[in-house]
Amino acid sequence: MSPSNDLKTILGKLQFPDDAQVMRQIVDHTLQVKMRMGRIKRKIVVMSGKGGVGKSMTTVNLALAFARRGQAVGVLDVDLNGPCVPKMLGMSGRRFDSTPNGATPPVGPLGIRVASMDFLLRDEHAPVRWKGSMELSPVWLGMLEMNVIREFLADIAWGELDLLLADLPPGAAADKPPALANFLPELDGAVVVTTPSEVTTDVVRKSVVYARDVGIPVIGLVENMSGYHCPQCGHESDLFVGDVEAVARDLDVPMLGKIPFDRELSLSCDRGEPIIDSGHPMVKRFDEVAQRIVDCLNFKEILAKNL
Amino acid sequence: MKFVCLNCEAFMLFQKVEKPGEGTLGVEFLCPTCKARFSMVTNPGETQMVQALGVKIGGRTTAPEAFELTRETLKDSAECPVPAFSASAGLAGIPAPSSGDASGGSCPFSSMVASMGAGTSAAGPAGLEWSAEALDRLAKIPDFVRPTVRTEVEAYARTTGESFVTQAMLDLYKKGTTAELAWSPEASQRLENIPFFIRPMAKKEIERMAREEGRTEVSADMMDHAKTAFAKFMGG
Numbered sequence A: 001m002s003p004s005n006d007l008k009t010i011l012g013k014l015q016f017p018d019d020a021q022v023m024r025q026i027v028d029h030t031l032q033v034k035m036r037m038g039r040i041k042r043k044i045v046v047m048s049g050k051g052g053v054g055k056s057m058t059t060v061n062l063a064l065a066f067a068r069r070g071q072a073v074g075v076l077d078v079d080l081n082g083p084c085v086p087k088m089l090g091m092s093g094r095r096f097d098s099t100p101n102g103a104t105p106p107v108g109p110l111g112i113r114v115a116s117m118d119f120l121l122r123d124e125h126a127p128v129r130w131k132g133s134m135e136l137s138p139v140w141l142g143m144l145e146m147n148v149i150r151e152f153l154a155d156i157a158w159g160e161l162d163l164l165l166a167d168l169p170p171g172a173a174a175d176k177p178p179a180l181a182n183f184l185p186e187l188d189g190a191v192v193v194t195t196p197s198e199v200t201t202d203v204v205r206k207s208v209v210y211a212r213d214v215g216i217p218v219i220g221l222v223e224n225m226s227g228y229h230c231p232q233c234g235h236e237s238d239l240f241v242g243d244v245e246a247v248a249r250d251l252d253v254p255m256l257g258k259i260p261f262d263r264e265l266s267l268s269c270d271r272g273e274p275i276i277d278s279g280h281p282m283v284k285r286f287d288e289v290a291q292r293i294v295d296c297l298n299f300k301e302i303l304a305k306n307l
Numbered sequence B: 001m002k003f004v005c006l007n008c009e010a011f012m013l014f015q016k017v018e019k020p021g022e023g024t025l026g027v028e029f030l031c032p033t034c035k036a037r038f039s040m041v042t043n044p045g046e047t048q049m050v051q052a053l054g055v056k057i058g059g060r061t062t063a064p065e066a067f068e069l070t071r072e073t074l075k076d077s078a079e080c081p082v083p084a085f086s087a088s089a090g091l092a093g094i095p096a097p098s099s100g101d102a103s104g105g106s107c108p109f110s111s112m113v114a115s116m117g118a119g120t121s122a123a124g125p126a127g128l129e130w131s132a133e134a135l136d137r138l139a140k141i142p143d144f145v146r147p148t149v150r151t152e153v154e155a156y157a158r159t160t161g162e163s164f165v166t167q168a169m170l171d172l173y174k175k176g177t178t179a180e181l182a183w184s185p186e187a188s189q190r191l192e193n194i195p196f197f198i199r200p201m202a203k204k205e206i207e208r209m210a211r212e213e214g215r216t217e218v219s220a221d222m223m224d225h226a227k228t229a230f231a232k233f234m235g236g
Helices: A007-013 A022-037 A055-068 A138-154 A176-183 A198-213 A244-251 A263-271 A281-297 A299-306 B044-052 B068-073 B108-115 B132-139 B146-159 B167-178 B185-191 B196-212 B220-233
Strands: A040-047 A073-077 A097-099 A102-104 A113-116 A161-167 A189-194 A218-229 A255-262 B013-021 B024-030 B037-041
Touching (some): A022 A176, A055 A073, A055 A161, A055 A263, A055 A281, A138 A176, A138 B068, A176 A198, A189 A281, A198 A218, A198 A244, A198 B146, A218 A244, A244 A255, A255 A281, B024 B044, B132 B167, B146 B167, B185 B196
Parallel strands (some): A040 A161
Antiparallel strands (some): A097 A102, B013 B024, B024 B037
């Protein structure tokens, strides 16, 4: 043996042994995600660049709309630090049912299957805190959260689903969209929620560009809090000044619908008693948004039929 | 991560993982030739990073459990029994790639980082190369539409069989995509059959197809052609 060779020469002669079995486990993780996701027909993320625009409310009501259409729907609450989907669906305090096939998600209204960090916490008010001193490095925290999301994709026994809706946490350039896009290369697209406020639409523009940049197709925009729906007289008036339709035109994305602020809808989410009556005006709005999502996903089929 | 014994020109082999103290790991390696042994010791930050990978260094000794990493690292975790599940059973039918294949480089850590999407380039994995002049011109486009333009230019370049985007290609793209296409009354009428919120997408797609065909007008004939193309795409 000659110790005079440089490292590049030495490495050129050697074959990498995965004797610590790290590579094998990472490959297994990826395959496990593929196996689970392979049983789900459509996967859509609901996202926004801004917090507080109503992503979770939109996710929940879209899930109900698709369930009303007779579809088997799952909701994945990817907001690890502020999970609120279970509360909105009246499922707080529920737990995953652990089986040899993985974790079975609790079933909520209209048969919607839900997975959320909330189901892993000791109680409803417990914050998400990780063991170890997080202040040491934000790098490991980001990596940990990505692997927690990977476990949500890999370990949950969803069964056969027509649609999985993933409610993303806020953040235009956060790490969650690329992580999901990586884990789910066959993602059907993103529904982007915004309010008409210019401050919000400015940030939402960034998130649309960012989503496209990481390879997530944008299905369209939902304008939430597009106005105020008076519970007394039913009249709708503007809450914000802004033009989301112009933003949609600029970004070349379809407008999927406008959802006015409605006290009854807001209270129903807070109480965990979702409105499921298909005659309710807000429910009709979400049914229309759901139909447009279906049309956008079946865009080429519609063209083939109707041109 | 691997260690190389420079004297023997050999990878050192993983032996075992120890926990010599709180927040630290000792990973022992052995040179298969000279039998030299040493231990790599991590500080608390490095230990957390290794744990965050969600892998067991040295391989598994027990079957995986649902939410294993989440439950192990979550401070306020709900207590409930978690039976182990067979990941390998779930993976039946999916061939397992061999270690060190295209799913990552030779270093498991760099592979992990790559699999998480770190370092995603603006061009994406299948992006074309751009000349410096073409990139300068691209930089003048408002940032919120730049990625879309980049994707479209590259798609256009591919249709012409080019793999390198130059200034000339940008000129061709501009000419090809901004030249007004006339719509015949019948074609316009047929476009009205498409729901209004996807009509702009439909118009754009049909015009793209028309330009690819070298047409200057969208006629009823072009609409028939597009309809057939979409039907073929749908497998009809």
